[in-house]
Amino acid sequence: MxxxxxxxxxxAPLALCLAxxxxxxxxxxxxxxxxxxxLRNHAVDFHNFLWALFAPMAQGTIRIFSERVFFMAFSYVxxxxxxxxxxxxxxxxxxxxxxxxxxxxxxTRSELAxxxxxxxxxxxxxxxxxxxxxxxxxxxxxATFLLLSFYLFLRYTExxxxxxxxxxxxxxxxxxxxxxxxxxxxxxATWYAILFARRYFLGTLPLFGGSAVFAxxxxxxxxxQQGFYYDLDFHPGPVLNTLVAxxxxxxxxxxxxxxRQRPDWWGVGAVLLLTAVILGFVAWQSWKRRxxxxxxxxxxxxxxxxxxxxxxxxxxxxxxxxxIGMSILAAHAIAQAWRSGPAPVALAAILALLYAxxxxxxxxxxxxxxxxxxxxxxxxxxxxxxxxxxxxxxTILLRDVDDALFWSAxxxxxxxxxxxxxxxxxxxxxxxxxxxxxxxxxxxxxxxASAVSRVLNDxxxxxxxxxxxxxxxxxxxxxxxxxxxxxxxxxxxxxxxxAYFDDQLGAGWYHLENGFRWCGPRAVVYLHGPTSAAxxxxxxxxxxxxxxxxxxxxxALTVNGEKEPVQxxxxxxxxxxxxxxxxxxxxxxxxxxxxxxxxxTVRAPGDPRDLGLVxxxxxxx
Amino acid sequence: MRYSALLCVLGLxxxxxxxxxxxxxxxxxxxxxSPALASKIVVGDxxxxxxxxxxxxxxxxxxxxxxxxxxSVALGTPPSAIKNGAWLVLDFDLPGVLVDRLKxxxxxxxxxxLALASETFHSEGRHEYRREVPASAFAQDVTAIEFTTDKxxxxxxxxxxxxxxxxxxxxEPK
Numbered sequence: 133m134x135x136x137x138x139x140x141x142x143x144a145p146l147a148l149c150l151a152x153x154x155x156x157x158x159x160x161x162x163x164x165x166x167x168x169x170x171l172r173n174h175a176v177d178f179h180n181f182l183w184a185l186f187a188p189m190a191q192g193t194i195r196i197f198s199e200r201v202f203f204m205a206f207s208y209v210x211x212x213x214x215x216x217x218x219x220x221x222x223x224x225x226x227x228x229x230x231x232x233x234x235x236x237x238x239x240t241r242s243e244l245a246x247x248x249x250x251x252x253x254x255x256x257x258x259x260x261x262x263x264x265x266x267x268x269x270x271x272x273x274x275a276t277f278l279l280l281s282f283y284l285f286l287r288y289t290e291x292x293x294x295x296x297x298x299x300x301x302x303x304x305x306x307x308x309x310x311x312x313x314x315x316x317x318x319x320x321a322t323w324y325a326i327l328f329a330r331r332y333f334l335g336t337l338p339l340f341g342g343s344a345v346f347a348x349x350x351x352x353x354x355x356x357q358q359g360f361y362y363d364l365d366f367h368p369g370p371v372l373n374t375l376v377a378x379x380x381x382x383x384x385x386x387x388x389x390x391x392r393q394r395p396d397w398w399g400v401g402a403v404l405l406l407t408a409v410i411l412g413f414v415a416w417q418s419w420k421r422r423x424x425x426x427x428x429x430x431x432x433x434x435x436x437x438x439x440x441x442x443x444x445x446x447x448x449x450x451x452x453x454x455x456i457g458m459s460i461l462a463a464h465a466i467a468q469a470w471r472s473g474p475a476p477v478a479l480a481a482i483l484a485l486l487y488a489x490x491x492x493x494x495x496x497x498x499x500x501x502x503x504x505x506x507x508x509x510x511x512x513x514x515x516x517x518x519x520x521x522x523x524x525x526x527t528i529l530l531r532d533v534d535d536a537l538f539w540s541a542x543x544x545x546x547x548x549x550x551x552x553x554x555x556x557x558x559x560x561x562x563x564x565x566x567x568x569x570x571x572x573x574x575x576x577x578x579x580x581a582s583a584v585s586r587v588l589n590d591x592x593x594x595x596x597x598x599x600x601x602x603x604x605x606x607x608x609x610x611x612x613x614x615x616x617x618x619x620x621x622x623x624x625x626x627x628x629x630x631a632y633f634d635d636q637l638g639a640g641w642y643h644l645e646n647g648f649r650w651c652g653p654r655a656v657v658y659l660h661g662p663t664s665a666a667x668x669x670x671x672x673x674x675x676x677x678x679x680x681x682x683x684x685x686x687x688a689l690t691v692n693g694e695k696e697p698v699q700x701x702x703x704x705x706x707x708x709x710x711x712x713x714x715x716x717x718x719x720x721x722x723x724x725x726x727x728x729x730x731x732x733t734v735r736a737p738g739d740p741r742d743l744g745l746v747x748x749x750x751x752x753x
Numbered sequence: 754m755r756y757s758a759l760l761c762v763l764g765l766x767x768x769x770x771x772x773x774x775x776x777x778x779x780x781x782x783x784x785x786x787s788p789a790l791a792s793k794i795v796v797g798d799x800x801x802x803x804x805x806x807x808x809x810x811x812x813x814x815x816x817x818x819x820x821x822x823x824x825s826v827a828l829g830t831p832p833s834a835i836k837n838g839a840w841l842v843l844d845f846d847l848p849g850v851l852v853d854r855l856k857x858x859x860x861x862x863x864x865x866x867l868a869l870a871s872e873t874f875h876s877e878g879r880h881e882y883r884r885e886v887p888a889s890a891f892a893q894d895v896t897a898i899e900f901t902t903d904k905x906x907x908x909x910x911x912x913x914x915x916x917x918x919x920x921x922x923x924x925e926p927k
Contacts, residue, residue, distance in 0.1 A: 169776070211777030514781035521780055549776055596783060597803065604784040606803050612827045612897045613806040 141243070145229050145250040150222070152254055152495065153263040155503040157218050160510035162502075164267040166544040168203035169212065173549065175204070188353040197309035198270035212513070212549070214266065221269050224276060225262075229254070231279035236460045238286045239424060244470055248463035248484075253456055255488040257387050257495035261449035264502045270311045271452040277307030278317055278453060285321050285336075289329040297335060304339060308346045312438075313453060315343040319434045327423045360570035364441040371440045378436060379407070381448050382455060384491025391497050402486060409483055410458075413465050424464060431457025462487070509541040511601035516547060516555055519596060519603065527593035527632075529579060530603075531558040531610070537598065538565045542577055558584060558595065558610070573753065580623030583632035585614055622723055624660040625751035638725070642741055648674065651744040655728045661721030662714050662752045669696075669712040669726065670753060674746040677704040678734050686731040687745065691715055692724050701745070714752070726750065790829035790895055793923035804828065806897070810913055820845070820919040822905040827897050831926040834891045840925040841869065843882040843900060846918040851906055852877040858917065859903040864890045879920070886924070896924065 161169065175181035185200045193199075202220075210216045229250045237246035253259070262271040281303040288296035300321075307314035318339035325333040365371070380386045380399075383406050389399035414425040435454040462484065469480035512533075519528050533542060538557075547555040556579035557565075567574055579587075587593035588611045595610040596603040614620075626633040628641065628649040638656030641649055659669075669691065679685050684702035688695070689712060696712045718724045730744035794801045796818045808824025831839050841862060851858070852875070860882045861871035869884040882900075890896070902916040 207776065208774060211775075213777065213779070511781055514779055515783050517778050518780040519783050522783075522785075550778075599784070602781075602784055604803060605786045608786055608790070608895060609803055609806055609827045612895060613825070616806075616825065616897050616899070 141247060142230070142233070145233065145247065145254065146226050148251060149225060149229050149254050152492065153222070153225075153259070153499065155499045156263040157215070157222060159218060159264050159266075159503050160214055160506040161212065161266060161513075161546070162506045162509045162540045163265070163544050165203075165265070166541075166546040166549060168199055168267060169207050170545070170549050171200065172204045172207050173551075188350075193312065194350070194353060195270050195310060195312075197306070198273040198311060199267075202269060202273075203266075217266050221263075221266065221272060224269070224272050228272060228275050228279060231276065231283060232456055232459070235279055235283050235286070236463060238283065238290075239428075239460060240464045240467060242464070242467040245460070245463040245467035248466055249456075249460045252462050252484070252488060253459035255384075255492040255495065256382070256451075256455050256459070257384055257491055257498055258381060258448045258451035258455050260495050260498035260502065261447075262452050264499055264506070265449075268449050268452075271449055274307055274311035274314055275453050275456065277303050277310055278314060278320075279456070281307065281317055282320060282324075285324070285332075288335075289325070289332050301339070301342070304342060312346075312350065313435060315346060316434050316438060318343050320431055323430045323434065324427060327427050361445045362442060363444055365443045366441050370443040374440045374443050374446060375436070377446045378440075378451055378454075379403070381446075382432075382451055382458060383407070384487055384494060387494035387498075388490030391494050402490075406483065406487060410461070410465075414461075417468075425461050428457045428461035428464070431460075505536065505540050508537050508601060509546075512537060512541050512598065512603070513546045515596070515603035516552075517550065519594060519605075520550070520552060520555075523594045527554040527556065527579075527587050528552070529556055529558050529584060529587075529593050529595045529610075530598065531561050531595060531606070532564070532598045533557055533561050534564050534598075535566050538574075538577075543574070575625050575751070575753075579632060580625065581614075581620030582623050582635065585620050586635060587632065588614060622658055622660040624662070625749065625753075626657055626659060627749050628657070628747045629749075640728075642743075648746045648748055650741065650746055651728055651730065652742050653730055653733050653744055655744070655747075657726045657728070657750050659724055659726060659750060659752055661718045661724045663720065665714075665716055665719050667714065667752050669714055670749070670751050671710040671712070672707070672747070672749040673710075674707050674748070675701040675703065676746060678736065679732070679743070679745065680704040682732065682734065685745065688729040688731070690727045690729075692718055692721075693727075790827060792829045792831050792925075793921060794826060794828065795921045796919060808900075809919060810915075817846070817918045817920075819913065819915045820900070820902075820917055821914050822902045822916045823899065824916075824919075825897060825899040826922050827895055828922065828924045830891045830894050830896045831924055833926045834886070834888065834896075834924060836888055837927045838888040839886050839891070839927055840923075841882075841884045841886050841898065842921075842923045842925055844879070844920040844922070845882070846879050846920060847874055847877050848918060849877040851915070851917065854906060855904045857904075860917075861901050861903075863899045863901075864896060865892075885927075898922070 171184050175184045184204065185196060186194060188194050202217075206217050206220070232250040232253060233246045236249035237243070240246065262268045281300045284296045284300035284303060287293070288300060304314070304317050307317065318336060321339055322333065322336040325336050380403055383403050385402035385406070386399035388394075389396065410429075414429050417423070417425045432454045435457070436451070439450050466480045466484055469476035512530075516528055516530070530542075542557065547553075557577050559578050559581045562578050565574065584593070588595070588607070593607070594605060595607045597606045622636055623633060626636050628637060629644070629647040631644055636658045637649075638658060640652045640655030642652065643649070671689070675685065680702055681704060684700045687699045687701060687710070689699075690696065691712070691714055694715045699708075699710050701708055728744075728747075733742035733744050735742065790804060791801045794804045796802075797812060797816060802812070804827050805818075806825040806827055808821040809826075810819045810821070812818050833839075841864075843860065843862070845860075847858065857873050857875045859871050859873040862869040862882070862884060864886060867886070867890045869886065872882055874880050900922075905914045905916045907914055
């Protein structure tokens with residue numbers, strides 16, 4: 133190979149990566165990105181800074197390098213300008229492409245296979261999300277650590293030099309800062325040692341200790357939010373179903389069939405054919421004592437196995453790392469065919485195209501889809517920022533936000549990043565959103581009609597309608613529309629910590645403070661009655677130490693005069709969330725009166741008020 | 754060693770303070786309301802289409818919009834209307850299929866508490882519902898008008914209730 137060819141050989145897969153995923157360089161933020169961008173705002177002091185770096189979040193994960201440091205550092209320097217984030221992600225992915233080439237070369241000892249492995253990997257649509265959604269950068273970074281660890285292990289088995297062994301340990305341990313799936317690395321190293329380097333088998337066992345320590349620490353850190361989407365089912369049936377679902381995704385053709393609306397049997401037929409060829413090749417090679425295909429199939433299964441019990445959460449991008457094993461396997465098979473004459477080469481080429489063309493087509497469609505989605509998010513957030521700029525201090529109400537835009541942008545509260553807690557959707561927008569009962573309620577995103585009427589008539593809000601990729605101010609028209617309608621109903625959820633619901637607070641409340649409100653010895657809240665007998669009254673408040681240090685405080689509550697059980701609050705400085713059954717006779721009533729009575733009040737030095745407890749939300753759900 | 758520990762603490766402390774730096778973002782201008790609303794809304798004109806408050810369905814084929822049996826609009830009040838009153842003019846089409854099924858359709862309008870006389874239309878094609886509005890009906894620079902019809906069509910496989918195809922609504926000075 134001449135020098136020019138060698139350069140082209142190494143650069144071509146990198147160029148392919150850029151060509152296929154170029155939209156990912158210009159994409160904006162969406163969904164979970166906003167939660168991670170928000171993280172920097174929590175770090176108001178050193179203690180909170182450490183919390184932001186190390187506290188378990190989002191299903192108990194602690195991804196220090198790929199999420200915490202990455203988002204905090206980049207958002208510090210670049211704010212909400214995504215290009216630098218994306219360039220960094222791409223540079224990391226280019227490193228992965230090079231590492232796949234290196235690992236494939238070591239394993240297959242074939243230049244052709246080393247070249248084709250990243251090409252086949254890049255063609256797979258499972259790369260779309262990590263390449264277009266900044267929050268899934270963790271997959272890319274974890275792949276780097278995992279590939280690097282394995283490459284170093286290969287070098288160790290080649291040379292026997294201990295430095296590679298310890299360097300492998302270093303990258304392995306660092307990988308835990310990227311993604312929990314790094315825990316499987318010892319199994320990959322051990323599987324390789326069993327098949328190809330028995331002498332080094334014992335050396336792989338301590339790696340399991342590393343994974344065990346991480347698993348234990350992860351467990352101890354707690355904060356696991358299982359819920360519907362993260363429900364674990366270890367029964368063979370669901371696990372097998374999940375494996376089949378991932379296998380279908382991996383082979384790419386079903387995604388293409390769905391995209392192009394072709395008959396389902398096309399996808400089924402292609403999957404069956406490719407499955408038969410892959411498994412047949414692995415079996416045939418294993419029979420011949422050529423165990424590399426078996427190892428690579430093992431890579432796929434090992435990396436995917438911790439995700440198989442997540443039967444309600446099959447996500448394409450979880451295949452990002454498992455797909456590397458299968459890509460090297462396919463590249464190895466093609467390289468074998470290359471050495472076996474024209475007929476096997478032709479067959480291999482047909483099969484490779486059967487996988488690669490539909491996969492790449494589906495991947496490109498996916499890139500365009502998510503790019504367009506993120507563009508809508510960008511337009512919304514940047515337009516709201518402009519609206520806030522020209523209408524300082526005013527509440528912003530958004531209407532005509534559709535379901536896709538809600539879940540891509542609004543649900544993850546991008547406006548909180550700027551400290552704007554007064555951006556809401558109009559109540560009529562709610563009918564456009566399909567609520568997911570398995571996620572948190574979405575009530576808080578909508579300002580109830582009664583509060584909308586109040587802020588508009590006080591000229592304290594601006595209403596914007598989403599119009600393609602612009603926001604149009606429709607305040608005047610919306611106000612006319614609202615005023616032409618019957619008086620809005622009372623809200624069934626009231627946040628006493630905002631001014632929006634002042635009309636629904638009766639006697640006994642003190643003035644609004646920083647997101648909360650004190651009550652006196654007795655206070656009244658008016659709510660719309662429940663829509664069904666199954667609904668409960670939820671009360672969220674706070675018991676300050678100045679109250680509880682004198683002993684337990686008792687909160688009595690009546691609903692339309694009917695007594696509810698008295699609650700005892702004795703924990704200092706703690707939030708309380710109380711739940712009450714509601715009398716059957718208040719169902720459907722347009723107005724119910726909730727009266728709170730605190731059995732003891734306190735006074736703060738220099739404050740003449742008789743203070744009961746601190747309250748936030750009252751809601752009927 | 755002591756210095757590196759100190760540097761680490763200072764670095765982390767500095768980063769903590771840095772976290773309070775505000776986020777920067779590019780601003781995308783919004784389309785703000787013009788000071789005065791148009792006195793005439795023409796279907797297909799995006800600048801005035803937001804003045805259809807409710808009950809007018811999305812633009813189809815870039816040319817027409819179906820109205821529901823109850824719909825409302827907001828029109829800018831012509832300057833002379835507060836003194837002289839104005840004409841309310843609704844320009845609409847009755848498609849043949851609608852006349853075939855419903856035989857006729859009666860259109861009425863209301864401005865605030867003032868109900869304007871209704872009119873019944875029997876033939877397919879373009880029609881005009883024109884009513885004189887007294888000056889007393891105009892109190893502000895914006896006037897909300899509600900139109901109703903007595904009949905409508907519920908086509909199969911369509912959740913909409915269709916009254917007629919609206920072309921324009923206007924308040925014309927007298």
